[in-house]
Amino acid sequence: MACIATPVILELVLFWNNDSFAKGLKAIEKSTSLVIFPLFIIGNFQRVNFLKLLQVYVFGTTLVLLFFFIRFNILFPELMHKYLNGIHLWEMGYQFGNSVGIHAPALNMHLAFVSVSAFYFLIKSFKDHEKFTLKVIRMITFILSFFFVLFVNTRLALINVFIGLLIVLFYAVKLDNFKKVALKSLPVFILLIAVLFLFVQKDPYMKEKYSSVSFAYMDKVGKLDEIDHPEVKVFNSLVTRVSIWKSAWELSLKNLPFGVGASDGKNELNKYYAATNQQFLAKYEFPTHNQFLDFLLKFGILGPLVVLFYISIIGYLGFDLKNAVIISFFIIFFTSNLMDDFLLRFDGIAFSGFWLSIFSSYWMQQKSALVNSD
Structure with a gap:
C-alpha cells in the first residue's frame, strides 16, 4: 500500500514548495485514489478474483466502445463520410476520443490493455477447450478491441498491442506445447493480419503517419516557429x-x-x-x-525516481508471477509515460492505481497459497 502511494507521499513531503496552497491541495486530491484503492482492494485481497474481474473489464469496455462507435456514426456522419473517403484521416482518432470525453492517447492506452487481455483470454479459451460459442465470443471481442485501437490510431498504442501479443504468445508457448499453441493461434493471426491489411487499405494516411509524418522536421528541435x-x-x-x-x-x-x-x-x-x-x-x-x-520539473531529483519506482512495482509483480497480462500492462504504462504524462491526469492515476492494487492482491493470493501449501 505504501509503495503504491509513493506519488502522494512525495506530494505531501514537498507540499511546502507550492506557491498556491489551494492548487497544491487540488494536486494531492487527484492522487488520493492511490491511497483509497490500495486500502480497500489490498485490504480485502482474499476476495479479489483477478481473472474474472479482468474478463468483465475486457468484455464491458469493448461493449461500451462499440456503443460509442455506433453513436459516433449516428451523431457525426459527416466525419465518418470524410474518413471513408480518405479526407482528414489524421483527425479521426482525436475526434472519436473527444466524443467519448477522453484524450485519444489516454483512450488508446486503455484499449491497448483491453486488446492484449482479450487476446490472452482467447488463447486461454483454446487451451482450456472451452465451448465453441465462448470461443467465438472471445474472438469477436478481441477483433473489435483491436479494431478500436486501429480506429483511434495512436502509434505507441498499436506498437504496445503487438508487443503484448508476443508476450502472451511467449508465455503460452513456454507453459505449453509449442506446436499445439502455434496451430491454435494461426487462425487468430490470419484474422489479425486481415483486419490490419483492410484497415491500412482504407486508411492510406496510416502509412504516412508511421513513417514520414512521425519523424519530419527533426532538424527544427526548439525552433518550431521556423516551420x-x-x-x-x-x-x-x-x-x-x-x-x-x-x-x-x-x-x-x-x-x-x-x-x-x-x-x-x-x-x-x-x-x-x-x-x-x-x-x-x-x-x-x-x-x-x-x-x-x-x-523532475515539479519535484526535482526525487521526482523521476518515484515514477520509476511506482511503475517498476508493476513489472516486479508481472515477472515474479510470470503473468503475461501484468507484464504487458507494465510495458504499456511505462512506454506511455515516456511519451505522455498519465500521472498528471486523474484517469491515468486511477487507472494505474486500480490495476496495481488488483495485481498486488493477486500476487498476495499466490504467495499465501504457497505458504499454506508448505
Whole structure:
C-alpha cells in the first residue's frame, strides 16, 4: 500500500514548495485514489478474483466502445463520410476520443490493455477447450478491441498491442506445447493480419503517419516557429515532443534540487516557452508529455525516481508471477509515460492505481497459497 502511494507521499513531503496552497491541495486530491484503492482492494485481497474481474473489464469496455462507435456514426456522419473517403484521416482518432470525453492517447492506452487481455483470454479459451460459442465470443471481442485501437490510431498504442501479443504468445508457448499453441493461434493471426491489411487499405494516411509524418522536421528541435504552419505539419510529430522535452529539461535543471512545486509545473513551463520565444509551444501550452520529466520539473531529483519506482512495482509483480497480462500492462504504462504524462491526469492515476492494487492482491493470493501449501 505504501509503495503504491509513493506519488502522494512525495506530494505531501514537498507540499511546502507550492506557491498556491489551494492548487497544491487540488494536486494531492487527484492522487488520493492511490491511497483509497490500495486500502480497500489490498485490504480485502482474499476476495479479489483477478481473472474474472479482468474478463468483465475486457468484455464491458469493448461493449461500451462499440456503443460509442455506433453513436459516433449516428451523431457525426459527416466525419465518418470524410474518413471513408480518405479526407482528414489524421483527425479521426482525436475526434472519436473527444466524443467519448477522453484524450485519444489516454483512450488508446486503455484499449491497448483491453486488446492484449482479450487476446490472452482467447488463447486461454483454446487451451482450456472451452465451448465453441465462448470461443467465438472471445474472438469477436478481441477483433473489435483491436479494431478500436486501429480506429483511434495512436502509434505507441498499436506498437504496445503487438508487443503484448508476443508476450502472451511467449508465455503460452513456454507453459505449453509449442506446436499445439502455434496451430491454435494461426487462425487468430490470419484474422489479425486481415483486419490490419483492410484497415491500412482504407486508411492510406496510416502509412504516412508511421513513417514520414512521425519523424519530419527533426532538424527544427526548439525552433518550431521556423516551420510554416507548425500546428498543421508537426502538431503530433516527434519533433514537437522533443522540443517540449528540451524546454522541460532546461527548466528543471534551473530548479534543482526540489523543482518548482506540484501546482506550478505547467505554468512555469508555459512561461519558459514564452521567455525562450517559442510561440507555437506557448500558444498551445503543451504539457511535458513525459512523466519522468514532469516529476523532475515539479519535484526535482526525487521526482523521476518515484515514477520509476511506482511503475517498476508493476513489472516486479508481472515477472515474479510470470503473468503475461501484468507484464504487458507494465510495458504499456511505462512506454506511455515516456511519451505522455498519465500521472498528471486523474484517469491515468486511477487507472494505474486500480490495476496495481488488483495485481498486488493477486500476487498476495499466490504467495499465501504457497505458504499454506508448505
